[in-house]
Amino acid sequence: MPKTIIVSNRLPVKISKTDNDYNLSSSEGGLATGLGSIYKQGDNVWIGWPGVEITEQQDKDTVTKQLKELSLVPVFLDQEEINQYYEGFSNEVLWPVFHYYASTYATYKQSNWDFYQAVNKKFRDVILTIAEPGDVIWIHDYQLLLLPALVRHEIPDVSIGFFLHIPFPSHEMFRLIPWRSELLEGMLGADLIGLHTFDDVRHFLGATTRILPVTSSANIIATGERSIVVESFPMGIDEQKYASLPLQDDVKHQVELIKNNFRDGKLILSVDRLDYSKGILQRLAAFELLLQLCPECIENIALYMIVVPSRDTVPQYAHLRDEIDKKVGNINSIYRTMDWSPIHYYYRSFPLETLSALYTTADVCLVTPMRDGMNLVSKEYVASRVNNDGVLIMSEMAGASKELIDAIIVNPNNTGEVCRAILQAINMPLDEQKKRMIPMRQLVAKFNIRHWVKIFMDRLKEVKLMQRSLQTRHVSNTTEQSIINRYSKTKKRIIFLDYDGTLVGFRSAIEQASPDKELYSIIQKLTEDPANQVVLISGRKHENLDEWFQHTDMYLIAEHGSWFKQPGTTWHRIAGLSDQWKHDIYPLLETYVDRTPGSFIEEKTYSLVWHYRKAQAGLGELRAGELMNNLKYLASDKGLQLLAGDKVLEVKNMDINKGKAALTLTEGKEYDFVIAFGDDYTDEDIFKALPESAITIKVGSNISAAKFYLRNPQEVRKLLTSFTKQHVGQDSRILQD
Numbered sequence: 001m002p003k004t005i006i007v008s009n010r011l012p013v014k015i016s017k018t019d020n021d022y023n024l025s026s027s028e029g030g031l032a033t034g035l036g037s038i039y040k041q042g043d044n045v046w047i048g049w050p051g052v053e054i055t056e057q058q059d060k061d062t063v064t065k066q067l068k069e070l071s072l073v074p075v076f077l078d079q080e081e082i083n084q085y086y087e088g089f090s091n092e093v094l095w096p097v098f099h100y101y102a103s104t105y106a107t108y109k110q111s112n113w114d115f116y117q118a119v120n121k122k123f124r125d126v127i128l129t130i131a132e133p134g135d136v137i138w139i140h141d142y143q144l145l146l147l148p149a150l151v152r153h154e155i156p157d158v159s160i161g162f163f164l165h166i167p168f169p170s171h172e173m174f175r176l177i178p179w180r181s182e183l184l185e186g187m188l189g190a191d192l193i194g195l196h197t198f199d200d201v202r203h204f205l206g207a208t209t210r211i212l213p214v215t216s217s218a219n220i221i222a223t224g225e226r227s228i229v230v231e232s233f234p235m236g237i238d239e240q241k242y243a244s245l246p247l248q249d250d251v252k253h254q255v256e257l258i259k260n261n262f263r264d265g266k267l268i269l270s271v272d273r274l275d276y277s278k279g280i281l282q283r284l285a286a287f288e289l290l291l292q293l294c295p296e297c298i299e300n301i302a303l304y305m306i307v308v309p310s311r312d313t314v315p316q317y318a319h320l321r322d323e324i325d326k327k328v329g330n331i332n333s334i335y336r337t338m339d340w341s342p343i344h345y346y347y348r349s350f351p352l353e354t355l356s357a358l359y360t361t362a363d364v365c366l367v368t369p370m371r372d373g374m375n376l377v378s379k380e381y382v383a384s385r386v387n388n389d390g391v392l393i394m395s396e397m398a399g400a401s402k403e404l405i406d407a408i409i410v411n412p413n414n415t416g417e418v419c420r421a422i423l424q425a426i427n428m429p430l431d432e433q434k435k436r437m438i439p440m441r442q443l444v445a446k447f448n449i450r451h452w453v454k455i456f457m458d459r460l461k462e463v464k465l466m467q468r469s470l471q472t473r474h475v476s477n478t479t480e481q482s483i484i485n486r487y488s489k490t491k492k493r494i495i496f497l498d499y500d501g502t503l504v505g506f507r508s509a510i511e512q513a514s515p516d517k518e519l520y521s522i523i524q525k526l527t528e529d530p531a532n533q534v535v536l537i538s539g540r541k542h543e544n545l546d547e548w549f550q551h552t553d554m555y556l557i558a559e560h561g562s563w564f565k566q567p568g569t570t571w572h573r574i575a576g577l578s579d580q581w582k583h584d585i586y587p588l589l590e591t592y593v594d595r596t597p598g599s600f601i602e603e604k605t606y607s608l609v610w611h612y613r614k615a616q617a618g619l620g621e622l623r624a625g626e627l628m629n630n631l632k633y634l635a636s637d638k639g640l641q642l643l644a645g646d647k648v649l650e651v652k653n654m655d656i657n658k659g660k661a662a663l664t665l666t667e668g669k670e671y672d673f674v675i676a677f678g679d680d681y682t683d684e685d686i687f688k689a690l691p692e693s694a695i696t697i698k699v700g701s702n703i704s705a706a707k708f709y710l711r712n713p714q715e716v717r718k719l720l721t722s723f724t725k726q727h728v729g730q731d732s733r734i735l736q737d
């Protein structure tokens with residue numbers, strides 16, 4: 001029975017030491033609740049750091065045993081590892097860069113990176129003591145970006161999901177990190193990569209396709225080995241818990257105490273971990289402005305500000321804490337009256353019941369991070385509003401703002417706007433409060449943490465099935481052997497070979513992809529066998545194929561079938577086709593060349609191709625989309641076909657395609673072995689046109705009409721070489737006979 005293994009930096013447990021004993025208590029954060037239904041079952045486990053340094057082996061053994069009772073498995077880290085991997089690399093490189101604070105807070109130290117790699121390997125080693133092929137592993141967050149690939153390398157046959165809890169920044173930010181490729185390669189070890197928002201998904205795809213030699217189509221990344229799905233899974237909370245807490249007696253009691261403090265005043269609440277990304281100082285500035293501008297607010301409103309201690313041994317965080325202390329002191333000293341304080345600031349955490357009482361009492365919840373992956377506080381506030389009242393003010397920089405669209409959405413940098421939003425919130429009529437709160441409560445209830453876990457796990461299963469269905473079509477050893485057997489038994493064969501991407505790899509300059517010695521030798525051996533008709537069928541110009549292959553014994557087809565050349569004869573072109581349409585289309589393409597630096601037009605006899613492989617990444621795709629729209633009607637009027645390929649858009653005569661060209665060679669001939677290799681959209685026409693008995697092979701693992709696929713041109717060459725060896729083998733047997 002396959003297991004599910006959860007992996008995160010921290011285990012969901014609190015450990016404290018009394019004398020010689022360790023006391024363990026489960027910490028019931030949202031994630032732990034959501035994943036509880038998984039890791040507590042059967043042989044499933046959660047792997048992570050227990051949160052304290054334990055040096056003695058005996059103590060490690062004791063704690064390991066105690067954790068086992070809770071289905072938890074420890075990765076023990078020493079203080080130096082914590083300093084460099086966690087405080088250093090995770091929190092002084094990844095956290096600031098991913099939250100757009102690279103220039104202010106990021107420091108790139110080689111030793112931190114070394115520790116980051118070493119600790120990720122330490123996690124891998126613990127996983128390897130437990131995981132077996134077929135298991136499902138779900139890895140969490142930015143501390144473990146390298147782990148998916150490290151695990152994949154050791155056990156290829158596992159399902160790996162990865163979820164990033166913080167934002168994924170734009171490529172412009174991410175590229176600053178000296179180890180950017182390694183980090184992305186690490187993440188691509190996963191089968192499914194989950195992020196909070198669609199913007200994060202776009203940023204991740206953008207960075208990956210710009211930095212690594214991989215391609216993406218919609219939200220699927222093809223690495224040649226596997227297809228990896230990248231999707232947004234906005235994280236939810238344990239909504240039932242937050243909706244039921246206000247009904248508990250102890251919570252009701254605390255609500256009364258808080259209300260008595262305030263008489264009829266309005267209570268504004270903010271709750272954050274101590275972090276510069278949470279916009280605490282900016283929020284205080286907006287609150288101060290409000291006190292300056294609104295005399296009626298004096299004695300009638302109060303900001304309850306809870307800041308939970310976090311990372312305050314790091315100098316930047318200690319500094320932030322001092323700044324907050326100063327600012328709060330300053331505001332209170334100016335505006336405080338004998339029996340009223342504008343800000344109630346708490347630098348500590350509270351029991352969940354107190355938090356719930358605050359959520360229940362607060363008229364306004366002020367959530368104004370400068371950047372936040374999701375922000376669960378906003379959802380917890382919404383879930384706690386069982387009477388459907390209360391107002392949420394939400395920064396547009398938090399992932400949650402994409403879902404909680406009925407909140408008052410603000411730009412946290414705009415002090416005036418935040419100040420106005422608070423005024424709007426404290427004066428909002430009850431009707432409007434309800435109109436906004438009801439849909440938000442419904443959303444938070446539906447997309448709760450269990451739902452999040454379920455859809456992620458279901459999707460991971462689907463991704464694996466999709467990969468496996470492709471896998472069955474990969475030319476395995478057995479399939480390869482049976483193709484070779486069929487080849488050796490047949491006497492009249494035709495072999496269709498596409499060129500770019502099939503026999504040679506993709507190059508950024510088209511003229512660079514010239515044939516090498518190995519390729520010429522394979523072609524020569526294949527064509528030497530009189531039973532073989534070898535056909536090179538390409539979209540390239542006939543002049544180009546002529547230069548490279550006129551001396552071979554291949555049948556050459558250029559420009560998707562516009563030009564033909566039998567071995568030993570001259571080129572001839574297909575008759576009766578018009579190329580008059582080019583006069584209208586060419587000028588249009590030229591305007592795109594003028595507007596898109598790096599793009600150019602290639603003119604063929606019956607087609608025009610707009611190439612953008614040298615254009616700025618992203619811009620080319622954008623313009624290609626525009627051009628496609630522009631050409632749509634014109635093309636159908638003129639009997640033209642538009643083909644969007646790999647960094648090209650081709651406009652060609654509809655009557656020409658590789659499929660038709662291939663059929664002119666096979667129809668009426670009794671070939672007993674038909675095989676076709678191709679890598680792109682134009683080769684699909686051949687795959688579809690050839691008879692059912694043909695062997696069709698796509699190069700690359702994208703969806704295709706072909707029966708099988710090979711990963712790359714090297715695998716194609718290997719199979720063709722096996723054919724040529726067959727030929728020699730047969731001969732030698734014949735000789736022996």
Ligand code: GDG
Pocket residue numbers: 030165166235271272273306308348349350351352355372373374375376377378380
């Ligand atoms: C990261 C991402 C993303 C706070 N004070 C107390 C307390 N809390 C709890 C809240 C909430 C949690 O802490 C804070 O979660 P957030 O989502 O707001 O922020 P991060 O800690 O930065 O979390 C974030 C999240 O991961 C999940 O993917 O949303 O964007 O930065 O649950 O209730 N809990 C108790 N007492 C407190 O005083 N008991």
